[in-house]
Amino acid sequence: MKFVKSPIIALVIALFFFTTPAIADEALEHKVKELAHQLRCPTCQALSVKESEAGLATNMKTKIREMLVEGKSDEQVLQFFVDRYGEWILRSPPKTGTNLLLWLAPGVLTAFAAFSVIFVLKSKPKKANKTLKPLSDAEKAKIDQALDDIS
Amino acid sequence: MIVDFGYYAMLAALVLTSYAVFAGITGIKRNSANLILSARNAHLATFGMVIIAYLALTYAFLTNDFSIKFVANNSSTDLPLFYKITAVWGGLDGSLLLWQMILSFFTAIIAIRYQKQNKEILPHILVILGFSSIFLLFLLIGWSNPFLQNFPTVGEGRGLNPLLQNPGMVIHPPTLYLGYVGFNVPFAFAMASLWAGKESDDWILATRRWTLVSWFFLTTGMILGGNWAYIELGWGGYWAWDPVENASLMPWLTGTAYLHSVIVQEKRNRLKLWNMLLLIATFALTILGTFITRSGVLNSVHAFSKSNIGPAFLVFIAIILVASHTLVIMKPNHFRQPEGKAGAWSKENGFLLNNVFFVGMCFTVLYGTIFPLLAEGLFDKKLSIQAPFFNSIMLPLGIFLVLTMGITQVLGWKNTSQKMLKKNLLIPSVLSIVVILAGLFAFHIQWQFAFLSAMGLFAGWTVSSELFKSFSRAKAKGEQTFIAKIWTDKRKRGGMIIHLGMVVLIIGFCGNFYGAEKAFTLYPNQVEQVGKYKIKYLREVNYQSNNARHVGADLTLEANGKYLGNIRPVKAFYPTRPEPMTEVAIYRTMLEDLYISLSSLNEDGSVTLNVYINPLVNLVWGSMGFFIVGMFYSIAYKPAQLRKKKGEA
Amino acid sequence: MNRKLVISLGAAAIIGLIALFFYGIYFASDPKSIPSALIGTKATDFTTITFLEDRQITLSQFKGKPVIVNFWASWCVACRQEAHIIEAAHQRWTPKGAVFIGIAINDERAASLGFIAKYGKSYLLAPDDLTGNISLNYGVTAVPETFFVDPEGIIRHKVLGAVNGRDIDQFISKYIQ
Numbered sequence: 008m009k010f011v012k013s014p015i016i017a018l019v020i021a022l023f024f025f026t027t028p029a030i031a032d033e034a035l036e037h038k039v040k041e042l043a044h045q046l047r048c049p050t051c052q053a054l055s056v057k058e059s060e061a062g063l064a065t066n067m068k069t070k071i072r073e074m075l076v077e078g079k080s081d082e083q084v085l086q087f088f089v090d091r092y093g094e095w096i097l098r099s100p101p102k103t104g105t106n107l108l109l110w111l112a113p114g115v116l117t118a119f120a121a122f123s124v125i126f127v128l129k130s131k132p133k134k135a136n137k138t139l140k141p142l143s144d145a146e147k148a149k150i151d152q153a154l155d156d157i158s
Numbered sequence: 159m160i161v162d163f164g165y166y167a168m169l170a171a172l173v174l175t176s177y178a179v180f181a182g183i184t185g186i187k188r189n190s191a192n193l194i195l196s197a198r199n200a201h202l203a204t205f206g207m208v209i210i211a212y213l214a215l216t217y218a219f220l221t222n223d224f225s226i227k228f229v230a231n232n233s234s235t236d237l238p239l240f241y242k243i244t245a246v247w248g249g250l251d252g253s254l255l256l257w258q259m260i261l262s263f264f265t266a267i268i269a270i271r272y273q274k275q276n277k278e279i280l281p282h283i284l285v286i287l288g289f290s291s292i293f294l295l296f297l298l299i300g301w302s303n304p305f306l307q308n309f310p311t312v313g314e315g316r317g318l319n320p321l322l323q324n325p326g327m328v329i330h331p332p333t334l335y336l337g338y339v340g341f342n343v344p345f346a347f348a349m350a351s352l353w354a355g356k357e358s359d360d361w362i363l364a365t366r367r368w369t370l371v372s373w374f375f376l377t378t379g380m381i382l383g384g385n386w387a388y389i390e391l392g393w394g395g396y397w398a399w400d401p402v403e404n405a406s407l408m409p410w411l412t413g414t415a416y417l418h419s420v421i422v423q424e425k426r427n428r429l430k431l432w433n434m435l436l437l438i439a440t441f442a443l444t445i446l447g448t449f450i451t452r453s454g455v456l457n458s459v460h461a462f463s464k465s466n467i468g469p470a471f472l473v474f475i476a477i478i479l480v481a482s483h484t485l486v487i488m489k490p491n492h493f494r495q496p497e498g499k500a501g502a503w504s505k506e507n508g509f510l511l512n513n514v515f516f517v518g519m520c521f522t523v524l525y526g527t528i529f530p531l532l533a534e535g536l537f538d539k540k541l542s543i544q545a546p547f548f549n550s551i552m553l554p555l556g557i558f559l560v561l562t563m564g565i566t567q568v569l570g571w572k573n574t575s576q577k578m579l580k581k582n583l584l585i586p587s588v589l590s591i592v593v594i595l596a597g598l599f600a601f602h603i604q605w606q607f608a609f610l611s612a613m614g615l616f617a618g619w620t621v622s623s624e625l626f627k628s629f630s631r632a633k634a635k636g637e638q639t640f641i642a643k644i645w646t647d648k649r650k651r652g653g654m655i656i657h658l659g660m661v662v663l664i665i666g667f668c669g670n671f672y673g674a675e676k677a678f679t680l681y682p683n684q685v686e687q688v689g690k691y692k693i694k695y696l697r698e699v700n701y702q703s704n705n706a707r708h709v710g711a712d713l714t715l716e717a718n719g720k721y722l723g724n725i726r727p728v729k730a731f732y733p734t735r736p737e738p739m740t741e742v743a744i745y746r747t748m749l750e751d752l753y754i755s756l757s758s759l760n761e762d763g764s765v766t767l768n769v770y771i772n773p774l775v776n777l778v779w780g781s782m783g784f785f786i787v788g789m790f791y792s793i794a795y796k797p798a799q800l801r802k803k804k805g806e807a
Numbered sequence: 808m809n810r811k812l813v814i815s816l817g818a819a820a821i822i823g824l825i826a827l828f829f830y831g832i833y834f835a836s837d838p839k840s841i842p843s844a845l846i847g848t849k850a851t852d853f854t855t856i857t858f859l860e861d862r863q864i865t866l867s868q869f870k871g872k873p874v875i876v877n878f879w880a881s882w883c884v885a886c887r888q889e890a891h892i893i894e895a896a897h898q899r900w901t902p903k904g905a906v907f908i909g910i911a912i913n914d915e916r917a918a919s920l921g922f923i924a925k926y927g928k929s930y931l932l933a934p935d936d937l938t939g940n941i942s943l944n945y946g947v948t949a950v951p952e953t954f955f956v957d958p959e960g961i962i963r964h965k966v967l968g969a970v971n972g973r974d975i976d977q978f979i980s981k982y983i984q
Contacts, residue, residue, distance in 0.1 A: 040675075047542045049841060049948035053400055055544070058393040060757055060768075062913030063947065066939030073938065091946030093844035095540045099547035105537045109529050113551050117518030121558075124514055128507050435817065455831035456838055468832045472825065479821045487814055528824075530838070531831045540842050 039072050042084055047098050055098055161226055164214025165305040168255075171207035171262075172295040174200045179288040182281050186354075194281045198269045201284055204291065205262040212259050215246055215304055224315050227308040228252060234317035234734050236705040244328040245318045250452055250467075251304035253331055258294045260332075260339045265291065268343065276364050282350030290342055293474050301467045317734030320706070326386035334379030334406060338444040340372025341413060345441035345482075348434055352485045362424050362433075363800050367793050373417055374789045376410050378782050381663075385779055392740040392755040394675060394770035396778065399548040401456040404527045405447030408520050412440040415516035418509045424797065425571060426506055431486070432513070438482045443520075445475050456527065501573025508566030515559040522551050553606045557613050560664060563657065564617035567624050586619035607671035614668065618661040625654040645794075652791030659784025662777050669750075669774030677757065679766045680711075688769045691745075691752055692716040695765055699726055706730040708741070710756050711765040715745055727756040727767065751775050841948050843965045850876070850956045851944040855910070855933040858920060864908070864931055867960070873982045874906040874956040875975060878935075878942055880914045881922035883950040889969040890926035896975040897930040905979045910935050912942045912950060958982055 040057050046067065048059035056064045067088070074084045088096045100106040178200035185193030215228075219242045224230040232248045247253040265287045272280050298304070321327070344365035351361040383406070384396035397403060416436040422429045450456055453468025500506045526543045533541045568574070568582035590612035597608030628647045678686050680695035687693075694714040701708050710728025714721070725743035732739065745752040750773040757766040836842075854865045866874065877893055879886040897907040907930035911919045916934065923932055935941045945954060948967065955964040955978045966974060 045546060047544060052839065053398065054393060063939070063942070063949070066913070066943055069938045070940070070943055089844070091844060091944065092948070093540065093842055095542050095841050098542055098544040099550065100533075100541045100543065105533070105539075106541070109526070109533075109541075109543070109547075110551075113518065113522035113525055114554075116521060117514065117555060120514045120518065121511065124507075124510055128502050128510070431813065435813070449828070453828075453832060454838070455828060455835070468828075472828050472832065475828075476821075476825050479825075483814070483817060483821065528827060528831075531827055531835055534835050535827065535830050540836075 042071050161305050164211045167207045167210040171204045174204045175291040182285040201269050205266040208259050208262040225311045227306045228304040230308050230315045234315040247331050248318050248322050251302040257335050279350040279354045282353050283346045286346040320732045320739045330382040337372050337376030341440050343368040348437050352489045363797050392742050399545045401527050402451050404523045405450045409440045409443040411516050411520035415513045422506050503574040505569040505571050508569045512562045519555050557609045560613035564620045567620040586616045590616040611668045614664040621657045648791045649795040652788045655788030659781040663781040666774045666777030673772050675770045677768045679764050681764045690717045706732045727754045845962050850962045853941045857933045869906045871958045872906050873979050876954040877909045878947050878952045880950045881918040885969045886951045892972045900979050903983050
């Protein structure tokens with residue numbers, strides 16, 4: 008048994024050894040990246056501003072850095088871009104108003120489904136369930152037909 | 159000339175399939191063996207015609223026939239031979255033809271293989287598969303004809319998109335198509351069984367291998383796609399929650415759910431309606447995926463070939479959904495289940511719960527992908543829904559799913575005793591709780607990371623101990639030869655090995671939580687430290703390779719005072735494309751990749767580099783090995799019911 | 808009962824999904840176009856120095872006149888298409904009191920000058936500042952992009968991609984006969 012488990016344990020231990028970021032980034036640069044990651048690049052729309060190298064994205068990163076140095080809060084920085092580009096610029100919509108429909112539905116529905124499954128599973132089977140339903144006319148006809156075929 | 163050949167072959171294929179469907183339906187109605195046989199032969203002939211069309215297109219690529227628009231847009235004289243062959247699926251039109259060829263191939267296999275088994279429903283199956291063929295051929299002839307002539311004729315093609323000139327991209331689309339089309343088969347069997355009014359569940363056994371193999375291709379197709387993105391796109395990752403990636407993930411999620419719940423039907427005769435719905439959903443989602451990719455309705459990196467086939471696809475999806483739903487409604491008797499309940503801690507219930515999470519995740523992906531459309535329609539605002547949203551919903555759901563996966567391994571059918579539960583779950587539970595607590599409070603890692611890695615460990619433990627038990631049972635049974643010990647208990651082992659692959663994949667995902675990245679500029683002979691690596695910029699390099707001129711940086715790598723090698727991130731200039739492509743350089747080790755992409759070569763002689771350290775990413779690719787081995791075990795197994803039948807005959 | 812519920816839910820989902828995609832194909836806007844949040848708001852003031860005259864210009868100094876602010880770059884393909892259109896509109900309307908400003912973004916100065924010479928552009932052409940503040944303030948997503956500012960200094964309209972001569976004429980003729 009050991010031969011199976013020891014590599015897994017070793018892997019998990021290895022995981023934790025590497026957890027501290029290998030590069031001690033400056034706090035500011037880290038913050039810039041974090042904010043840039045939340046913004047969508049307007050030119051190459053599949054990427055975030057952080058990942059993009061388009062001129063505009065570079066300018067946006069510079070702007071974020073500038074604003075952070077000026078002492079603006081994260082919210083103020085993001086709001087600056089929302090004011091100009093609309094909510095479109097945020098890669099995940101703010102959790103307000105009609106967007107709650109987006110944020111809540113998957114979790115609520117899955118949780119509801121999971122709980123109802125668990126609830127049904129835990130409940131004792133009712134006797135009433137065991138009664139069989141009478142045959143429908145169609146089924147009767149089918150049986151008659153089958154009997155005819157045999158005879 | 160050869161081109162007309164291809165076009166008329168497609169036309170003939172359309173006529174033949176239409177005839178096959180018509181003859182099939184009439185034959186079924188009149189119970190005429192001749193018509194049914196004729197329909198079957200027409201399907202085989204269709205396959206022949208499609209092969210001719212496909213070969214004609216390949217020939218056009220090989221001979222640089224730029225009088226064909228599709229060839230001119232996707233090839234050029236200087237394209238290496240290998241890519242000329244694969245450029246056939248480098249664009250929409252050709253890839254639809256490839257799709258059609260796989261579909262015809264599968265149809266032909268079924269027409270030949272199932273003449274004795276499943277004889278009663280074979281004509282129905284062929285009619286249903288024929289409908290898909292008609293649709294695709296109709297598209298190929300009317301909307302996206304790969305043989306369309308180019309006016310005026312050009313002397314040189316525009317060249318294959320350099321992004322597609324990569325071995326990963328060569329096998330990724332066919333693999334994915336094999337998976338997509340593969341799910342058409344169990345769907346056709348299920349619908350045929352309903353239509354023919356067969357009460358038995360024979361189709362489940364008959365399609366078991368089809369389902370497994372399709373699942374395998376879908377899974378590896380997605381991983382290969384991720385690998386392609388990782389190497390070619392140069393942003394350091396492999397999964398971006400792009401609508402197209404989501405489109406391939408959705409059928410995978412419902413397909414995987416089906417793969418589990420169908421075992422409940424096979425063994426315990428339950429969940430019949432549910433399985434049918436999952437199968438319909440999976441098949442519809444494979445078509446929906448193509449619709450999303452190609453219609454341009456949603457914003458995506460891959461929507462490179464916007465076309466007007468959107469409405470046609472929409473109609474097809476509507477037909478599939480409405481027709482299959484109607485069949486399900488009309489045949490309620492097929493879904494009656496035996497009475498009585500399984501105990502709370504039973505495998506049935508474990509599968510049921512995993513299905514809830516799979517479908518919940520699929521719903522999340524679908525909902526998140528189409529919500530921008532919904533928001534525009536209902537609230538008149540434009541939204542972006544990208545990675546941050548999907549990560550924040552999918553990760554918690556995924557954590558629950560992995561937990562369910564870990565627990566279900568040790569559950570038995572019908573019920574499991576408390577003693578067994580305790581025996582099998584105590585150690586991994588304690589271990590994973592320790593990991594979570596240590597991760598959160600000692601190492602201060604993100605909670606998603608702590609939970610996901612703990613659940614990965616939990617599932618890894620239960621899966622590998624079940625696998626181990628299977629091996630020790632074989633030993634106890636006194637199996638003598640090595641082969642006999644290895645090649646037994648195939649169903650169980652196949653499942654366990656594939657699950658182990660999933661665990662490996664999940665641990666690979668965990669690497670995303672603690673990677674590092676850095677961007678910097680270096681002058682010649684300047685050194686920068688990234689993690690344990692010392693990167694030194696030697697000089698600019700400039701060379702010609704294949705059909706592109708490469709300009710880049712020669713870098714020396716060193717770690718802990720040891721020389722590791724030289725690597726060269728470059729930009730490739732293709733004569734047929736205005737913008738250069740970034741080609742990354744990756745230094746791979748078992749535990750992490752050092753991933754360097756060239757941002758720019760500056761006029762003052764310096765280079766700007768983007769450097770990423772991507773831990774555990776090789777586990778993601780490595781998981782494919784588990785899937786392959788597990789797949790062989792699983793398909794080698796023959797269900798008991800089938801074996802018995804053979805014995806009787 | 809349960810079965811009926813499942814089936815009707817399924818049917819509702821199917822109809823909803825198909826309706827949504829139908830809407831997506833025929834009615835929804837292009838997913839790549841980004842609506843500006845700035846329509847109807849006050850245009851941010853900016854100051855820059857023109858390439859040709861070396862003259863300092865400020866948006867607010869043109870108050871009372873309709874202003875066309877065009878963002879462009881020498882490396883942009885669509886900018887070549889619209890170069891003549893804007894120049895022609897400038898020849899037509901500037902004598903009557905309209906103002907045309909072209910801001911070059913993410914561009915090398917020499918390349919910008921080359922582009923101006925090649926296409927014979929003669930309206931107020933100037934570079935963005937070093938960190939691209941002007942274009943960021945206007946929420947520019949890609950070049951070319953053109954903003955129509957009314958005499959009150961309010962942004963009335965935005966065009967993404969090459970601009971159309973008729974749109975310019977229509978806008979300016981609202982304020983100038």
